[in-house]
Amino acid sequence: MAKRGKGRGAQTAGPGVVEVPKGSRPAGPLAGVYYIDTGDCELIPDQDNSTGWLLRINGVMSSHIDLADPLFLDFEYMRWMAALVESRWPREPGPKLRALHLGGGACSLARYFHAAYPDARQVVVELDGKLADYVRGWFDLPKAPLLRLRVGEAREVTESLTPQTRDLIIRDVFAGSLTPRPLTTREFIEHAKRVLAPGGIYVVNSGDAPDLKNAREDAATIADAFAYTVIIADPAMLKGRRFGNMVMAGSDVPFDDDPGLARRLLGGAVPAHIWNDEKVRAFAAGAAVRHDPKSPVLAEPAAEPPVPAQPPAEPPARPRPGTPTAP
Numbered sequence: 001m002a003k004r005g006k007g008r009g010a011q012t013a014g015p016g017v018v019e020v021p022k023g024s025r026p027a028g029p030l031a032g033v034y035y036i037d038t039g040d041c042e043l044i045p046d047q048d049n050s051t052g053w054l055l056r057i058n059g060v061m062s063s064h065i066d067l068a069d070p071l072f073l074d075f076e077y078m079r080w081m082a083a084l085v086e087s088r089w090p091r092e093p094g095p096k097l098r099a100l101h102l103g104g105g106a107c108s109l110a111r112y113f114h115a116a117y118p119d120a121r122q123v124v125v126e127l128d129g130k131l132a133d134y135v136r137g138w139f140d141l142p143k144a145p146l147l148r149l150r151v152g153e154a155r156e157v158t159e160s161l162t163p164q165t166r167d168l169i170i171r172d173v174f175a176g177s178l179t180p181r182p183l184t185t186r187e188f189i190e191h192a193k194r195v196l197a198p199g200g201i202y203v204v205n206s207g208d209a210p211d212l213k214n215a216r217e218d219a220a221t222i223a224d225a226f227a228y229t230v231i232i233a234d235p236a237m238l239k240g241r242r243f244g245n246m247v248m249a250g251s252d253v254p255f256d257d258d259p260g261l262a263r264r265l266l267g268g269a270v271p272a273h274i275w276n277d278e279k280v281r282a283f284a285a286g287a288a289v290r291h292d293p294k295s296p297v298l299a300e301p302a303a304e305p306p307v308p309a310q311p312p313a314e315p316p317a318r319p320r321p322g323t324p325t326a327p
Contacts, residue, residue, distance in 0.1 A: 018043075025137035029053050029067075036130040043138065046074075053138070055106045057131070060174070063106030065139055070111040076270045077205055077245040078109055080232045082116070084249060085168060087261040088201060091116050100166045100195065101125065102154040102183065103173035106135055107147070114142045122147045125157045127173075155182050155191070164197045171204040177243075178207060178214060187292045189225040189250075196252075202226065203249045210240045216287035219248055223281050224289045226250030231275040231283065232265060238273060248280075 018032035033042045039058040046052030051068035054061060064074035073079045089095045097120040101110055104126030113120050126132040129151040141147055150157060154173050169192050173179055182188060192202050204222070208215040223229050231238075233246040249255070255276070265272040275283065 020134070025133055027137060028140075029138040034130075034134055036134070037128045038131070041131060041134070053106075055135075057105070060176075063108045065106045065108055065111070067139065070115040073108060073112055075108070076234075076268060076272070077247055078112070079268055080247045080265060080272055081109065081170065081203055081205075082112055083261055083264045084203065084230070084232065084247065084255075085113070085201070086116065087256060087258045089117070089167070094119060095167075096120065097122075097168060098166050098197070099123070099168040099170070100158070100161070102158065102169065102171045104128075104132060104135065104149065105172075106139060107141055107149075109170065109172075110147055111139070111141065114147060121145055124149050125154050126151055127153060155188055158188070158195060159191050161195045163194050166195050167197055167200045169196060169200070169202050171202070174205075174207065177209075179204075181290065182292070184218060184221060185290045185292050186221050186225060189221065193225060193252075199251070199253050201249050201251045203247065206246045206248050207244070208246065209243050212240045213287075215246050215248075216284050217290055218246075219280055220284035220287035221290045222248055222250045223277075223284050227252055228254045229277050229280040230255050231280050232272050234270050234272050238275075 016033050018026075018030055018034050020026055020034065029043055031043055031045050033040055036057075041058070041062075042056040044054040044056060046054055046064065046066075049066060052064060052066045052074070055063040055065070066072040066074070073082060085097075089097055094117060097113065097117045099110070099113055099120060099122045101107075101122065101124040104124045107124055110122050110124050113122060124132075124147065126135075126149055132149045132151055135141065136149065141149075154171075158169075171179065171183060171192075173183055189202065196202060202222070204218065206215050206218040219229070219231065229248065229250050231246055231248050234244070236242050237244040237246060257276075262274060265274055
């Protein structure tokens with residue numbers, strides 16, 4: 001996913017800007033720059049693939065789509081996610097997978113899972129309503145209820161969902177190079193766990209620099225919330241030698257020691273390794289578990305000092321017998 005910025009408001013079209021009449025939707029992809037609610041995006045033809053398109057959002061490459069082959073994933077980390085999911089739920093006999101995607105982009109993984117699991121029910125949460133509308137027009141996505149695009153903020157939507165209604169939650173939301181903090185905390189993961197059905201998995205795309213501070217904190221927070229975890233990444237990333245992505249996942253049931261998954265990960269264009277729960281916890285040792293900021297505690301108003309008790313008023317003196325009274 002890509003950086004999200006402030007909306008541009010009214011714009012004058014410049015070279016390469018595609019004007020889409022208000023209230024209409026593009027009929028298929030057309031190269032150019034499009035203004036969206038959170039900034040701009042650019043649709044770029046893939047020079048190496050006549051049916052491929054790249055989507056750049058606010059200057060950051062976000063997604064790749066092959067119109068002719070939804071099972072082709074150009075981004076390595078997406079291939080790793082797909083391999084992990086298919087290890088848990090083999091395509092045959094075709095389970096009715098229920099998936100929630102936090103972060104939309106071009107819906108690359110949602111298209112993939114629709115092709116891999118034709119009976120899947122998926123919801124993609126996208127912050128930018130105009131982008132979601134463009135993507136629907138560009139890429140001819142499956143219709144609801146197979147695939148629904150829900151415009152909204154990822155945490156708010158997750159918190160609103162019914163418990164145990166998803167088998168798979170994928171967090172792939174970025175602002176710049178990092179995921180917004182409210183989507184990385186222990187409290188947010190508790191909301192995700194509540195939505196997951198037993199045996200479900202929570203998968204995240206964790207981007208980081210070579211110091212791996214962000215990745216270690218992501219891993220520590222996921223390991224604190226789930227009984228079982230895994231990490232998938234290429235060796236250079238695991239050793240802190242470059243900027244890049246790690247795929248992390250948590251579940252309430254063990255991840256199978258699947259030799260087929262290990263071979264599939266090693267066989268890609270960028271070979272990847274998978275770390276089991278023990279290695280993940282060793283990697284995360286000493287890293288901070290992220291939490292929501294604590295609400296400020298308002299000071300109790302100072303108690304007013306007690307009002308001292310007043311002595312009872314003396315009754316008026318009664319006249320002595322024989323004393324004249326006023327008329």
